[in-house]
Amino acid sequence: MRKSVRENLISVLLAFACSLGQPVIAHAEDSTDYHPQSFTQPLIAARGTVSPAGGGAVYLKPEDRCNLVVKEFGWDRGQCGTIDQLIFGFTPEIDNLTVEKPLSDGYVSLADWDSSNRSAEISSIEDSFKESVKAQSERSGKDIRFDGWLVYPQIDKAKNILYYANILNWGGERTINISVSIFDRQGYVPMKIVPVNGNVTSDDVQKIVAASAAAYKPQAGTAYFDFSSGDKIAGYGALGVLATMLGVKYGGAASAGLIALALVVLKKGAFLLLLPLVWLRRLFGRRKKADG
Known part of the structure; x- marks a missing residue:
């Protein structure tokens, strides 16, 4: 059975989250592809740069992250410009980080x-x-x-x-x-941040913020x-x-x-203004249960 766009996205990002060594490219049946990029060099933001905080992180280029929020969250394409960078697995404790x-x-x-x-x-x-x-x-x-x-x-x-x-x-x-x-x-x-662990402590949050x-x-x-x-x-x-x-x-x-x-x-x-991209974390969770 051919995978849907949503399933392809889950597969690709989950593969990176599990620290697989080689980049993976998902080819969705409706040609809306996501191409996660290894985050190994500083990313240019509007008024600064964002540097890697560890290995294994990935990010989406502008067109891919726009496709993501349009397809998964119902945004209009004109709203995509509110996101500056979108990074997954920024640290082992961070599921995703949105720099606005x-x-x-x-x-x-x-x-x-x-x-x-x-x-x-x-x-x-x-x-x-x-x-x-x-x-x-x-x-x-x-x-x-x-x-x-x-x-x-x-x-x-x-x-x-x-x-x-x-x-x-x-x-x-x-x-x-x-x-x-x-x-x-x-x-x-x-910046908006979703931690990997929903039961983080206040001390954990301080480390994530730092x-x-x-x-x-x-x-x-x-x-x-x-x-x-x-x-x-x-x-x-x-x-x-x-x-x-x-x-x-x-x-x-x-x-x-x-x-x-x-x-x-x-x-x-x-x-999204009240909550970051938490649905990706939930999608990961459903995928893990399905594969388990």
């Missing part, structure tokens, strides 16, 4: 993170996120719930990153969503500490970035274009 196109609203001041009402503001953002999850659950007909923070939102000022890990329950299945934003001179670069952030190097002169008087400054602070990472609006944080994309993606049921 950077936000260029200007230098983001982190001063609001030190304000006395930060906890109250994060609670408000969390409430909005819960409402988004509830709405998505109703639209999709799936039981989806926010089960809290595995790692509460925090900023590492030495690395100039904002990150968190939250827990989403999909019909009784626990899924961890790790998000990192790397601040630079022009705004920030968002490895992911360390792999990204900004272009010369664009790092956060390269800020100079006269540079454009964003109309929101770190709390606004957190809201945007979660796909909810907070003051002037989220651009109209991003909110519009969020609504399109949520209506299609892909949920």
Whole structure:
């Protein structure tokens, strides 16, 4: 029996995940092929580079990753440009890492993170996120719930990153969503990460975040500490970035274009702004059960 595109994709990426030595090319019956590339050299991103963190990782070139999100998640091709790089098996602990196109609203001041009402503001953002999850659950007909923070939102000022890990329950299945934003001179670069192990600890998340952030190097002169008087400054602070990472609006944080994309993606049921490419991990799991 000939394999479907979905089955071919699972076979190819699973083969790489199992560290088979030679590249594999899948030929799908409808000519939509995926050609995973061995990740052995730094990848060029919009405002920096992403370097390998270990052996065995692979990535998809732009056309392949666009075919993936269009076919598997129902995106329109015009939305493919929101992804900068898509890497599988980035480290043994990371199933997949999505580096998104950077936000260029200007230098983001982190001063609001030190304000006395930060906890109250994060609670408000969390409430909005819960409402988004509830709405998505109703639209999709799936039981989806926010089960809290595995790692509460925090900023590492030495690395100039904002990150968190939250827990989403999909019909009784626990899924961890790790998000990192790397601040630079022009705004920030968002990353979304799916861990291999759905039962990771907060210490595991810290290691995953550190490895992911360390792999990204900004272009010369664009790092956060390269800020100079006269540079454009964003109309929101770190709390606004957190809201945007979660796909909810907070003051002037989220651009109209991003909110519009969020609504399109949520209506299609892909949920990618709230959750990375977790479905690939689930496909791997179904494949392993079928082969077992």
